[in-house]
Structure formats: C-alpha cells, structure tokens
Amino acid sequence: METADQLFYFQGYQSTGINQIIEEAKVAKGSLYNHFPSKSELGQAYVKESSERWFKGLEEELNLWTDPAEKLIAVFSFLEKYARINYFNGCRLINILTEVGDQEEQITTMAVAHKQKFREFLYQLTLKIFPDTEQAIEVSDTIYLLYEAASVESKIFKDQWPIQLARKNAEQVLKQNKIPNNQ
Template sequence: MSKLGPRERILETASRLFYIQGYNNTGINQILDEAKVAKASLYQHFGSKDELGIHYLKAAREEWFGGIEKWASAKKTPFQKLVACFDFLEYSLQQNNFLGCKFINMLSEIGDTSAPMSHEILEHKRKLRQFIKSFIEQALHGKPADEIDVISDAIYLLFEGAIVESKIYKETWPVKKAKKMIRILVEEK
C-alpha cells in the first residue's frame, strides 16, 4: 500500500488538471477537492499557485526526459535512437489525447508574468535541442559542421512543429510526416 502523501497528491492532481484544462483555467480549490487535500497543506508545501506551477514544470521535465531517454537508449545506432525519439513522441501524444506540449502550453498562458516559469520552459527546450543534436552529430559524423548544424536544427524544428500540429489537428500525421523527412535527411548507413 504505497499511499501517496498530500504533497504528492497535490502535484499529481495539479499536473493532470494543468495539462488538461490549462493553468489559468484550473483553480486551487479544484485541485484540493480532487486531491482530497486541505488548503493549508497546499500552501504549506508550495507557498503559492505560481510555485506549484514551477514544480509542475520541473516534474514534467523529468518525466519527459525519463521517457524519451528510455526509448532512445533501447536502440543501437544514433539514427535509430533519433527515430525512437519521434516514436516516443507519437506514442506520448496519442496517450495524452493530443494535448500538446506542457511547456509550450504554459508559455502561451503566462506570457511574461513569471520569469521562473519562462526560465524552466527555455531550459527544457534547450536541453531537448541538444539531445537531438547529439544524435545527429553521431549519425552524420564526418560531415561538415555547418551541414550538421542546419540538419540538426531542422529536425528539432520538425519535432516541435509535429507536437504543435498534432495538437491542432488531433491527428498523428504531423509526426509521421516528420519521421519520413528525417529518414530522407539522415540516411541510415
């Protein structure tokens, strides 16, 4: 019986609601109701809604990279690892009913109102960009640096574009098309 404590229940419930309904559309009270936690406990553990939002993003980052790294590491070649990233994305988006990216969604909601959140979002994307780039560098080892640079960022943009468009169309074609494109850009050798 691994019953979760109040803190964990709050973060879990907030994460679900922030993602499904949006940050601004989710009130503290709804989180407390569904997590079955007292209001004082939330402010004891997190201090404010904003702080809870930051923890939500931090947890989301860990979960995301935990997933994508697992999928990538199951493959052998850099190219296969790269494809696995897109496979993970496709699986993940479907699993989450095409709600898109938690970070991009949050950024649209907060605008410039929370520097800590903006920072968390930027760092997450920086890390993802580098994560993808490392595979391209290995897959295209020996090629000119500027070619690696362009292809690497193009694939990153395809990845991000696929997330956003899957949310808009509520379909998987953006990811599938992106995958077809990377097979052209990075030939398996």
C-alpha cells in the same frame, strides 16, 4: 502534484485555481501551501516534473536503439506514443508557456531551458553521425523543428499524420546529409 498535473495539462494553468486543486486532491489548504507557497511555485514544480518525466520517457524509448541515426528517428516514435497517451493534448511545456507568456518569468525560463536541453540532446546524437559541427547543428535543429511542429500540429488535428510526416522528412534530412563511407 498529480491533481495539479492533470488540471494544468487538460484544463490549463490559467483556468485552474488553487481551490479546485485543493478540492480535487482532497488535501487541506495548509498542506498545499506548506509545499507550494504560491500557485507560481506549484506551476514551477509542474514544469520541473513534466520535464523530468518527458526526458525519462524519451530515454526509455531511445534505449531500444543503438545506432544514433535510428535514435534520431525514434524521437518520433516516442512522440507518437506520447501524443496517443495524452489524447493529442500537446506538449505540457509549450501549453503552459503559451498560457503564461511574460507573466511567470520563472516558469517561462524553465520551459525554454527544457526545449534547449532537448535541442542539445539532439545535437549530441547528431554529432555522432556528422562530426562537422555546422552540419550537425543544421541537421539536429531541423529534426528539432520537425519534432516541435509535429507535436503542435498533432494537437491541432488530434491525429498522428503530422508526426508520421515529420518522421518521413527527418529520414530524408538524414539521407541527404549522409557522409559517404570513404570520407
């Protein structure tokens, strides 16, 4: 899995063949096929593991904060670290999703489910700040879109500035929507 992760992420899912994974991982073909009968199943395992690892990293970062508003802004600190560690190569799930399109329905479904889980995570945090459901949805989806745009643009520019600007805009969104203390 470690070899497949590196190759799928840095070289691309479509550009990586099973024989290359077998050769670089130094495993027998039979061993790989015992665990993953097809490249598609290996791709699904990659998406599942990537999602789990990403959420674990996000939770570790957000555990440094107690205030829900600080946690919402801290998603951008996590993104900065994630981008730097991964040489600004972007989101693993967006990368594979753009590669496979409709060709790999299960991989697509799993990647979209990851993004929906992240939206729901942001929404639950936002509800702690804005009890009004409509407002919470709008604020959390705005932060979600800022995050995703920053992720893609930091990959394009190989730089932190999109993440920093997205964080600044997220802070503004929270300030503009702040509920007065007397309500």
